[in-house]
Amino acid sequence: MAAFACALVLFSPNAAADGRVEIRSAESQLVDGVHQASVRVQYQLSSRVEEALANGIALQIALDFEIYRTRRFLPDPREAAVSLTYTLRYNTVTERYTLRNINTGQQISFATIFAALNALGRIDAVPLVDASLLREDADHTVRLRAQVSIADYPLSLKYLLFWRDDWRVASNWYTWPLVR
Template sequence: MRVRLWSCAGAALLALLLSTAGDAEAKDRPFEIRTATSRLSEGVWFANARIDYRLSDDALEALENGVSLTIQLQIEVSRIRRFWTDAKVASLKQSYLLSYQPLSERYVIMNLNSGEQNSFATLFSALNHMGRVVDLPLIDASILDPDARYEVSMRAILDQDTLPGPLRMIAFWSEGFRLVSNRYTWKLGD
């Protein structure tokens, strides 16, 4: 009787954990790179991508309480080798600072690489704008071997190292600040 009771209690606990894990995952989805391509123009390879950014409840609360969030695109170009590990040819980090201005009730995105700044009425509009990567310079074609094959990989992350000190400590232990996309890989030129 006692063994059966423990079995039922264990099954109920497992069902509860699985159901809440699914809800949390659906609610706090990380960033997702939907598509990415590259094109050659005037001797330079450019990247184009579509990224869906969704902030967790923790990140959203921090943003609305005045904490600026740095979101980073990490891109690598690698030479594909047959009998050896791929060789990294170049790496690029494109960083964006997302902030909320309570006085004007606007969301501001600053491209930290170029200094370009845009303001949006809604968070959805701001994240949608940031998720459209258009003609981001990757690498000069002249430094690539024309006979070699190359691939590009991209991922998007919330950069926890740029959070304020006390929040950085909380973010280290909190799943709500571990926002990382899938690593999207494609052949250069596809």
Template sequence: MLTSLRNYRNRITKYAVLVAMAVLAIGTGVAQDAAEREGYFEVRSATTEVLGGVHTLDARLQLVLSSEALAALESGVTLTIELQMQVIRVRRWLMDDAEAELAIRYELEYRPISQRYIVKNLNSGEQDSFATLYSALNSLGRVQGLPVIDDALLEPDSNYRLRLRAMLNTQQYPATLRLLFFWRGQWQLQSEWFEWSLER
């Protein structure tokens, strides 16, 4: 009972800190210029290849946190970074059809006692630890050999294109915070769609 109460109080404290930072836009003291403090996500490149009958993804992303998101992270708030992918069948006379959608979610957490950044893949449960935020974000930005779709599920005579984007997902927070984030540009971190043709 005491443990549950303590955990509840910890969650409330984290959300209270997050609200204060979102409203007051507390600075982080990190050496970044004005453009970087806004933060941005960008898909730099993405390709697929077939391995064992499965299309796998290699991608490079640039992930820069805004000052508010960074301050929240260093205050103990876990951030969720999500990769969204679509497999779209190209049709000549009809609208293109999104035949498959994939979402890969990662949690980014800072542990002040050990001074380590933890990256956890919520889809697979795999977890890694990093000494610096740079190395943690660099790891998140290097996608290698990610299974996307079995080639047998695709129409043999059809052409397909793929789309990929990265975003900061805030759906795990209470509704009041999500409403606040909607009006805070520094929490609207989302890349443009990166699109390419699927080679078979």
């Protein structure tokens, strides 16, 4: 019930309205036969979300990469998809923000939320797909979306948020061509 109420607070209209996620830049390059991406994302949390974070509510940050083969007249088929997931949590004893990479299990702590979000917004060398898995004679595009939600948000009370979708803050899809 507490988690539910927390969700209620976090994603009430005022709480979510000033939160924003924006992909500033993204590019990819072929390194040793693997397409790797470097992205720059700006996360802006609302004050109430920061307050909730400071009171122990964990956030989940996800970067969703999707590679499509470009076709002229037919719908583009999705060739591959990669998702990076992080959790951000504040520890009241250590007074530090811990950023944990769910994919690798690696975690880093930061003294400030700004430092944590800054580190989260600069991600390099994300392996997207092995070049050998893609058709050489075709063009491909990558699209990326970043979204922030509550890591353990109480779905139980989603019915109260049913009429709004601001329980989840996401960026627009950012698309760029995959360099051969």
